[in-house]
Amino acid sequence: MEQSIIYVLAPSGKPLMPTKNRNKVWYWLRRGLARVVSREPFTIQLRFETTGYRQPVTVGVDTGSQTVGIAAITQSEVVYQAEVHLRDDIRNKLIQRRQYRRNRRSRKTRYRAVRFVNRRRKPAWLPPSLRSKAEATVKAVLFVARLLPVGQVNIEVGSFDTQKMQDPEVTGLEYQQGQTQGYLVREYLLRKWKRRCSYCGATGLPLQVEHLTPKARGGTDRVSNLALACEPCNRRKGNQTAAEFGYPEIQAQARVPLRDAAHVSSVKTALVSALREQFEVERIVITYGYETKYQRIQVLDLPKSHTNDAVAIACEMGEVVKPRSPVYQMHCIPRGNYQLFNGKRGEHRVWAPKKLHGWKLYELVEAKAVRGYIGGRRVKGAFVVKDIATAQPMLEVTPRKLRRLSCPTQRWIIQREEERASSPA
Numbered sequence: 001m002e003q004s005i006i007y008v009l010a011p012s013g014k015p016l017m018p019t020k021n022r023n024k025v026w027y028w029l030r031r032g033l034a035r036v037v038s039r040e041p042f043t044i045q046l047r048f049e050t051t052g053y054r055q056p057v058t059v060g061v062d063t064g065s066q067t068v069g070i071a072a073i074t075q076s077e078v079v080y081q082a083e084v085h086l087r088d089d090i091r092n093k094l095i096q097r098r099q100y101r102r103n104r105r106s107r108k109t110r111y112r113a114v115r116f117v118n119r120r121r122k123p124a125w126l127p128p129s130l131r132s133k134a135e136a137t138v139k140a141v142l143f144v145a146r147l148l149p150v151g152q153v154n155i156e157v158g159s160f161d162t163q164k165m166q167d168p169e170v171t172g173l174e175y176q177q178g179q180t181q182g183y184l185v186r187e188y189l190l191r192k193w194k195r196r197c198s199y200c201g202a203t204g205l206p207l208q209v210e211h212l213t214p215k216a217r218g219g220t221d222r223v224s225n226l227a228l229a230c231e232p233c234n235r236r237k238g239n240q241t242a243a244e245f246g247y248p249e250i251q252a253q254a255r256v257p258l259r260d261a262a263h264v265s266s267v268k269t270a271l272v273s274a275l276r277e278q279f280e281v282e283r284i285v286i287t288y289g290y291e292t293k294y295q296r297i298q299v300l301d302l303p304k305s306h307t308n309d310a311v312a313i314a315c316e317m318g319e320v321v322k323p324r325s326p327v328y329q330m331h332c333i334p335r336g337n338y339q340l341f342n343g344k345r346g347e348h349r350v351w352a353p354k355k356l357h358g359w360k361l362y363e364l365v366e367a368k369a370v371r372g373y374i375g376g377r378r379v380k381g382a383f384v385v386k387d388i389a390t391a392q393p394m395l396e397v398t399p400r401k402l403r404r405l406s407c408p409t410q411r412w413i414i415q416r417e418e419e420r421a422s423s424p425a
């Protein structure tokens with residue numbers, strides 16, 4: 001079992017370097033020289049000033065539409081690693097809100113003129129579901145920046161760099177197996193050939209980089225001589241050129257360079273600009289997928305996962321680090337409940353207090369050997385325990401049966417990986 005890391009804050013709340021020295025931390029806590037800020041991840045705040053020097057920490061962010069990987073590295077050591085689960089209930093919530101609004105309008109109220117034609121979208125507008133994801137990703141980075149003295153944030157925006165791919169035919173970009181440039185060319189080819197075998201059109205299987213004119217017959221490694229093929233096609237083609245194999249059009253197609261090479265999605269643009277607002281501009285470093293892939297496979301030798309990608313994004317090119325456990329699982333939770341009234345005609349005011357019998361919403365609990373969070377509290381006294389991953393209600397119990405596991409930290413439900421693994425599915 002790896003020694004777990006304890007995060008340390010200065011009296012001012014600024015993050016200091018984390019520590020592994022449990023004895024020292026227990027000593028501080030016993031003597032009242034420090035207090036516990038949060039249990040998960042375990043964070044303490046000192047009550048005395050220290051002059052300890054701070055090593056800058058680099059954060060790597062692997063963005064995603066459902067899951068975001070996040071890792072923090074200092075001196076070739078991973079000090080924080082988490083998988084962030086984004087909310088996907090925004091769309092349904094907005095539909096529900098719209099229904100409430102329409103319902104309200106048809107009640108006996110004064111006439112309200114329509115307003116929707118009188119609205120214009122701001123230039124960087126994102127649909128609410130995507131905006132929520134971008135904002136939660138920023139929130140996750142800020143969460144890490146409150147635990148650790150973050151110096152730099154690396155974020156992957158696309159699979160390859162547009163600038164590097166300008167006129168690949170002219171600049172003589174060549175394919176080399178196993179090198180960074182090889183990975184760059186591969187990503188470029190995947191985009192160019194739309195992730196399918198150039199010959200049979202098969203998708204969803206491993207594709208090999210293939211020379212149209214075989215190297216043995218004088219073919220070059222340049223991009224204009226490369227295509228992608230599935231293994232059977234590649235084997236059948238053997239030592240033939242593409243034309244001999246019966247595909248002269250592929251040869252012609254390969255000579256046309258890819259227009260609008262790498263397209264960066266609007267979410268990622270929004271993400272980068274939001275991070276630049278939070279940190280200084282030069283502390284946000286943009287990376288590309290081909291570099292991540294090269295680093296993860298060739299240097300770190302790790303399987304594909306969001307957190308491993310985040311580790312690869314956070315390291316320097318060629319730096320070797322080991323991923324650590326625990327990997328934290330972070331679930332984004334809503335900021336509040338905006339519903340004011342319920343009941344059949346909206347006649348009951350929602351009055352539930354923040355704390356009921358000592359329990360708040362979103363606390364992580366265990367009851368009847370089921371782990372989940374408090375998702376609702378009934379008038380009759382029962383508490384609803386919901387599943388963390390799916391947000392589905394699992395059981396209703398009286399609060400006496402609940403056992404507290406942890407409270408949300410800064411509007412995140414955080415748990416360790418091994419805890420999640422041990423919970424019944």
Ligand SMILES: [Zn+2]
Nearest residue numbers: 197200230233
């Ligand atoms: Zn094929």
